[in-house]
Amino acid sequence: MIRTINVNEITEQIKEMCIEANHFLSSDMICAMEKAKNTECSPLGKQILEQLQENLKIAGEEMIPICQDTGMAVIFLEIGQDVHFVGGQLEEAVNEGVRQGYTEGFLRKSVVNDPIIRENTKDNTPAVIYSKIVEGSKIKIKVAPKGFGSENMSRVFMLKPADSLEGVKNAILTAVKDAGPNACPPMVVGVGIGGTFEKCALMAKEALTRETGAHSEISYVKELEKEMLKKINQLGIGPGGLGGTSTALAVHINTYPTHIAGLPVAVNICCHVNRHIIREV
DSSP states (O other), X not given: OOEEEEHHHHHHHHHHHHHHHHHSOOHHHHHHHHHHHHHOOOHHHHHHHHHHHHXXXXXXXXXXXXXXXXXXXXXXXXXXXXXXXXXSOHHHHHHHHHHHHHHHTTOOOOOBSSTTTXXXXXXOOOOEEEEEEESSSOEEEEEEEEOHHHHTTXXXXXXXXXXXXXXXXXXXXXXXXXXXXXXXSSEEEEEEEEEOHHHHHHHHHHHTTXXXXXXXXXXXXXXXXXXXXXHHHTSOOOGGGSSOSOSEEEEEEEEEEEOTTOEEEEEEEEOTTOOOEEEEO
């Protein structure tokens, strides 16, 4: 049965989600931060984690952003095939939601209209929008404002099939080691394996929106996530990059079929706030 939705509803949802994601840490990330504080072996690392938690508390109480870099809005839409939109164009409605969220929420506007000319758009649009059609008559919206301290530390590796799983592990560790303190650890590490050059990067990005610490349903991927988290936390980078055992809070890996001649791997790193919020309408 066809369900009709006015795009104004999407605009309102996006607006609210942009404001909420930038002011309040998601519940899964709150739990991950608390766990890291309780298990951190370095006294300095523990102190930094306590300071980060205090910052988050103040941000929520005083309605100020949890990070001054309120990010470029990345939006994932899963649209039921029985949904019919009315009232305007969906992409325009999404960008209007971002515009309203960032202007009415007094969030920093960080988007420039051209990568070379670099004139600020003054409303943080356009967003980066991904959509896919799924079964049903509902819409799942994921909003993930992505700061560029961590975004700039992300990598794509076009490995050879002969590099195998060990090559994948080395690529992940290389990306994290190269990022060091620049990604504002403790970080969440999103990984995409397979597909093509752009597909693996998209998978790595979306992996960051998974509930923090929730593992893949694929057994070998689940074990790989656990192994890489352990190895990353043995690097000694630590909270704030000042040493410790809490370099990463989670490693999330997504996979996809690929070509016989390739083994693409992307690593998309996110900082300690890993802003993401999901709603279904």
